[in-house]
Amino acid sequence: MKLEASNLTKAYHQHEVVNIEHVAFGAKGLEGLIGPNGAGKSTLMGLLTRRIAPTSGDIKLDTGSGVKTLNPLKSHEVARIGLIKTNQRIQGFDSLTIRDSLRLAMTPPKDEGFMSVFASHRDPEDVEERVSQLIEAFPFTDRNGYARSGGEKKLLDILRCLIAEPKLLLMDEPTAGLPDDITRTVMDMVREKVADGKMRVVVVEHDLPLIWEYCDYVHFLSEGSILFEGEPEEVKSNRVVAEKYMGV
Amino acid sequence: MDYLIFSFSLMLVYIGLAQLLHVQFGLLGIPNFGVVGFWGLGLYGTGVLYVSYSMPLIVAILLASLITAAVAYILSHLVLQRSGQAILAATLAFAAIVATLIITEKDITGGVQGLGTIGFPFADVASRNVIYFFLLMVVVVLLIWISAKLRDSRMGRSLIAIRDNEELAASLGKDTAGTKRGVFVLTCALMGLLGGLTAPLHQFLVPYLLAPSLTFAVWIALVLGGKGHNLGAMVGVFATFGLFDILIETYAPVPAEQAILLPNFKLFCYGVLLVMIIMFRPAGMLGVDGPRTRARPATTPAGDASVKEG
Numbered sequence: 399m400k401l402e403a404s405n406l407t408k409a410y411h412q413h414e415v416v417n418i419e420h421v422a423f424g425a426k427g428l429e430g431l432i433g434p435n436g437a438g439k440s441t442l443m444g445l446l447t448r449r450i451a452p453t454s455g456d457i458k459l460d461t462g463s464g465v466k467t468l469n470p471l472k473s474h475e476v477a478r479i480g481l482i483k484t485n486q487r488i489q490g491f492d493s494l495t496i497r498d499s500l501r502l503a504m505t506p507p508k509d510e511g512f513m514s515v516f517a518s519h520r521d522p523e524d525v526e527e528r529v530s531q532l533i534e535a536f537p538f539t540d541r542n543g544y545a546r547s548g549g550e551k552k553l554l555d556i557l558r559c560l561i562a563e564p565k566l567l568l569m570d571e572p573t574a575g576l577p578d579d580i581t582r583t584v585m586d587m588v589r590e591k592v593a594d595g596k597m598r599v600v601v602v603e604h605d606l607p608l609i610w611e612y613c614d615y616v617h618f619l620s621e622g623s624i625l626f627e628g629e630p631e632e633v634k635s636n637r638v639v640a641e642k643y644m645g646v
Numbered sequence: 647m648d649y650l651i652f653s654f655s656l657m658l659v660y661i662g663l664a665q666l667l668h669v670q671f672g673l674l675g676i677p678n679f680g681v682v683g684f685w686g687l688g689l690y691g692t693g694v695l696y697v698s699y700s701m702p703l704i705v706a707i708l709l710a711s712l713i714t715a716a717v718a719y720i721l722s723h724l725v726l727q728r729s730g731q732a733i734l735a736a737t738l739a740f741a742a743i744v745a746t747l748i749i750t751e752k753d754i755t756g757g758v759q760g761l762g763t764i765g766f767p768f769a770d771v772a773s774r775n776v777i778y779f780f781l782l783m784v785v786v787v788l789l790i791w792i793s794a795k796l797r798d799s800r801m802g803r804s805l806i807a808i809r810d811n812e813e814l815a816a817s818l819g820k821d822t823a824g825t826k827r828g829v830f831v832l833t834c835a836l837m838g839l840l841g842g843l844t845a846p847l848h849q850f851l852v853p854y855l856l857a858p859s860l861t862f863a864v865w866i867a868l869v870l871g872g873k874g875h876n877l878g879a880m881v882g883v884f885a886t887f888g889l890f891d892i893l894i895e896t897y898a899p900v901p902a903e904q905a906i907l908l909p910n911f912k913l914f915c916y917g918v919l920l921v922m923i924i925m926f927r928p929a930g931m932l933g934v935d936g937p938r939t940r941a942r943p944a945t946t947p948a949g950d951a952s953v954k955e956g
Contacts, residue, residue: 447817477819485817491810493934494803502803503818510820512828514800515792521800562818 399461399565399598400424401446401481406455408441415441416622418455424566424598426615428589430630431602433619434643439602440486442619443570447483448476461565478507480565484572486602488551496538496545496554500529503558532557535587536580548575556584560591569601573608581605585612606644610634618643648775653892655779655847660887662786662840663864664871664879666833669793672873673802674829675809676726677734682860683741684834687714688841690748693761693851698754703767707842714838715831722827738858745856755853762850782843789836794876805829863887866916870923872930881932886916 401423408416416438423429423446433439444450446457448471457468459479468476491499501521514520533541536557538550545551552575559567567588573581589612591597603609609616609630616633618626620642626633633639663681670676691710695701701709725736748755755761766774796802807815808822816822848855863886871882890912894900900908923930 449813449817472823473813473816474819474821477817482819483817485814489811489814491807491814493806493810498803499807502807505800505804507804507819507821510800510804510825512801515796515802517799520798520803558818 399480400459401566402458402460403446404456404458406442406445406457407453408438408445408450409453414622416445416452418442418622418624421617421624421627423568423600423617427592427598428612428614429598429600430609430613430616431600431619432604432606432609432616432633432639432643437619438622439619440570443483443568443602446568447481448473449483459566474507477562477564480563481568482559482562482564482566483568484556484559484570486570486574488548488575489555490545490551492544495543496533496540496550497529497542499545499554499558500532500561501525503562504528528561532561535583549577549580552576553580553584560587563596565597567597567599569599569603571602571604573603573605581608588612649896650892651775651779652847653896655775655782656844657883657887657892658779658782658786659840659844659847660864660867661880661883662782662789663837663860664867664883665786665789665793666836666840667864667868668873668876668879669796670830670833671868672875672878673793673797673805673809674826675730676826676830677730678737678830678834679734679861679865680737680739680741680744681837681864682856682858683737683744684714684718684837685841685844685860686741686744686748686856687717688838688843689845689848689855690755690761690841690851691838692842692845693764694754696764696845697761703764703846707839707845710842711835711839714841715835718831718834718838719827721834722830726826726830727823738861741856741858741861745853745858748856749853756851758853760850760852764845764849764851766846778846785840785843790876790880797876866920868930870919870931872932872934874929874934875932878930878932882930885919885931890915 402421403418404420406416406418406421407414431439431442441450445452446468448457448468452469459466459468459481461479466479468481471479491502494502504525505521536553538553539546545554556569556572559569569588572584576584585608588599592599601609601613613630616628616630617624618633618636618639625638625642626636628636663685667678667681670678688707688710691713692703692706695706695709696703699706721736721740725733728736749757751757752759766778768774768777771777796805804815804820804825808820808825812822845851867882867886868879869882870878870885871880872878895908895912927933
């Protein structure tokens, strides 16, 4: 699974937010994307998942069974290929319980057609089992009810994406609004899945210790362009990154 | 007696329309203010096909529903992905266009002179209106049953997700635009079907039937009963159409000189009721009904135990 973008630009009112000659994600397992505020990290994530239309440039996804150009696809078609993104800002389905929200994410769209109205059981056993497993791994206040706090909603957002079993998962600031121990549980879970070869992950984060600890490879984005890429140790000691980001 | 059967038959049509609106707006969040337009297309479509082309009634009704579906399909491409207000305005305008075309295209529709007559099927049976009433009831009960099943199904869950947060649902791989289009076309076609089924009740069609008051009556009923409750539509129609149009207007012992005020009094009551509901019970009289999924023994024990601890 390799996601590649070339000559990708996005401008709002002639102001260029993203201008990337070439970048590839998904080659190394767990990758990090760092950069100062306003560097264009979230815009880049939006561009990659087709939530935002690029001004110019190509986005290609190599699924192993052929290369697909993502440009003409709609947001849901990108998700169906296996590219899913968690949200930086809290998003949720207010009328769905935690369980229903996870069941929804795990159910493939072909099982949600009109014929499902007349099905005797709503969700198959394996879905129920997987949902329960995931819910029990985390301290939700009401496991059979709704996500209450902002933290729970944020966690649910990440779990929804995990249970949907993407091939490439983009995580937009997973630590923002989450307690430290929960972030670790989530990241350990993610690392395990990556180690099993089930998916590749790109994490966008300001929490640098987390990036250094979990990531195998780090991209540094500043002022809309990729300025440096490398192993965490290389990035840490790079002068450009230090100047532009860590304020040294 | 015949009048009572006519009223109750018409009430069933209203319940059916409100039920379809519950699916469109309550489950999927599409504010369709053109109910009377789709219903009217079915009504006049059936009338024209039956009277001018001498088709059998049932064929005319089905064909008119198909025409309604086609029109709804075109409309869905134009407006469905816009904001709620835009859909509201566009569907309202659509209904106005239908009503105007019915008046102006008098070669086809008879214009203000009207179109008729459309008889009941099984014309040689004496109590054919009673039989027809039960036929309508079967259709409406079926609609309520299916929408109850829909609510608790995988499809219903995805509709609710689309209503709550369309962008998020799309990012999880749900074809939100396609689903909305499909459900909209199907439910509008069913509104057309109900329109077709109304034709024999009125027997003689006049453009006055297509006034927007039908849309508002159905909306008021749905909001009163509870847009998120599967039986809200039915309860709402009982509380408005059933209570006022049938019970009070026909049977209340109102002195003749005051009787003329009744229709205005009815509108006044609708207004007060609506304001009170919105102020004190915004989810409607019945509120929102939760999904009726049974707990699965395989998954609950561990979950229940940990909930009690917490």
